[in-house]
């Protein structure tokens with residue numbers, strides 16, 4: 001389509017007067033013809049034909065199906081409570097689901113009588129369901145009038161109040177297509193279209209607004225989703241490449257004495273293949289003239305610390321300083337002690353800087369940092385204070401990324417003349433597919449292997465009624481010399497109540513595990529830091545056998561002798577939290593256990609969470625389930641949600657398309673970094689439009 005025509009203000013479309021134009025701009029952000037074309041329908045009403053359950057496709061269309069209800073039951077509790085009817089035809093079965101109006105529906109539904117159901121289908125775990133279907137007895141339905149397949153556009157209250165109905169929008173779309181005469185410029189290259197058998201642009205845009213059939217619609221959606229994800233990936237990957245060519249980094253040309261001595265003589269264990277691979281990736285970055293910007297993902301206990309240390313040693317070998325920042329005092333103290341021990345034979349100077357470092361010590365550290373006497377600085381946020389000035393910071397490592405915002409990351413950056421290399425480590429597995437989008441511009445390393453000899457943590461779910469048995473089990477384990485965590489939820493909204501639960505629980509545990517045979521530590525958020533630390537240390541040193549705590553122990557503590565994790569009210573924890581907590585045990589040689597306690601009242605989601613925990617210990621698998629349950633926005637927090645603001649693709653459901661799009665984007669840039677090739681011209685044009693208009697769908701011309 002002619003670029004000028006597409007940029008025509010929406011006022012000039014036949015049927016749009018000044019009032020409507022104003023509303024379209026304000027309510028839907030539609031300024032031009034182009035914007036209107038990319039107003040994609042939310043869903044479709046298809047009453048043109050009847051579908052068999054066996055032939056349903058994973059589109060978001062609404063369909064009608066003829067079949068019978070075989071039985072009805074209530075499922076879930078509280079807000080998850082719903083009425084579920086099993087609905088069958090001769091090709092398969094699906095669920096009809098109601099979250100409201102249970103009684104009326106239950107009283108009126110007829111079993112084993114033919115119905116026509118109409119609604120949007122959901123697909124999850126190989127199974128289709130239809131929430132709140134429109135239902136009509138087949139006998140009645142045969143007398144009624146059918147409509148055709150119709151797109152349903154996003155709307156707002158103001159629009160419908162002003163009579164800009166779906167029908168009106170559809171009419172405008174028709175007008176637009178008749179003016180544009182279906183001549184949109186193809187924005188993907190010929191080889192891409194051919195290899196992936198993608199629907200051409202013209203056809204896809206036409207079918208997204210005027211679907212000719214379910215199959216056409218599915219292909220149109222696929223093509224447009226692919227395009228959306230492809231251009232996001234293309235931009236991210238290009239940004240990464242540009243960053244590498246533009247942002248000069250310190251060139252760590254050699255691997256010197258520190259690294260080599262440590263590697264040859266002082267490694268406390270044999271590195272796993274995954275650790276070796278990741279160290280190699282980091283070494284490659286550090287020697288490449290570009291500033292490293294790498295995310296290191298590795299499950300709890302996968303051994304990220306040694307990777308951090310060896311990277312820091314490379315910095316030292318090249319005459320630079322390094323720092324390691326952790327989110328809590330306890331964790332930075334542990335890092336400090338651990339690294340101090342590992343570095344003993346190496347003749348390096350290490351200091352710890354946290355909020356509770358004394359003023360005189362602090363002064364000394366500042367001085368030694370500035371004159372270069374100090375090699376490595378470990379600490380908390382305190383590292384980010386303005387007074388902390390490195391002589392030549394070459395590598396900054398940040399542990400547990402999810403606790404630090406991006407702003408803080410960049411603060412570290414600007415500490416010296418050139419940005420230091422940055423390695424961000426996280427134990428919160430982000431599903432690979434999501435990481436591709438959220439962190440697409442970072443390089444990602446993954447430690448996907450646990451050190452050898454780790455026994456799987458046996459995880460079970462027990463109901464509160466079985467508490468006595470659980471206590472007996474704890475006693476047996478303690479008798480073998482092991483230590484036990486008992487963790488209570490602490491959720492801000494119900495803080496007072498949670499605190500009471502914790503205290504009640506603590507008292508019952510004290511009764512069950514009396515002095516002098518048993519020593520118990522307690523740590524919670526309302527204690528002074530010094531008291532917390534005192535209690536923590538008693539447990540770390542083995543003076544107490546039981547640690548009763550709220551989730552303050554979530555991040556990073558390492559007590560290898562602790563081999564049992566009891567999580568109270570486990571149904572109230574999120575999956576990633578449960579996984580993190582479980583990671584506190586299984587650090588020593590003993591068989592470890594995780595016991596998830598809950599009441600009998602479980603929502604469906606809670607059941608899924610607990611089942612997932614007992615079924616797998618793979619952090620990535622858990623993260624995928626978490627993503628499905630919670631949605632990406634929630635998982636990542638709001639700061640990155642912009643990346644996920646997609647028009648047509650869905651970050652959860654379309655991960656397969658995302659993978660393909662990413663690999664094609666990479667391949668394209670690898671073969672033709674500047675997109676000079678003739679066949680990539682459409683991509684180059686689209687990309688430059690994209691840069692210009694900053695909106696993924698504003699690039700066609």
Ligand code: ADP
Nearest residue numbers: 269270271272299300301302303304305306451
């Ligand atoms: P995380 O990735 O959670 O930070 P750590 O670095 O704290 O994991 O390592 C967890 C434990 O595993 C530590 O006690 C560490 O000494 C040990 N460890 C790390 N790598 C190996 C290895 N290759 N072989 C044996 N033990 C290892």
Ligand code: MG
Nearest residue numbers: 304305399556
């Ligand atoms: Mg760690």
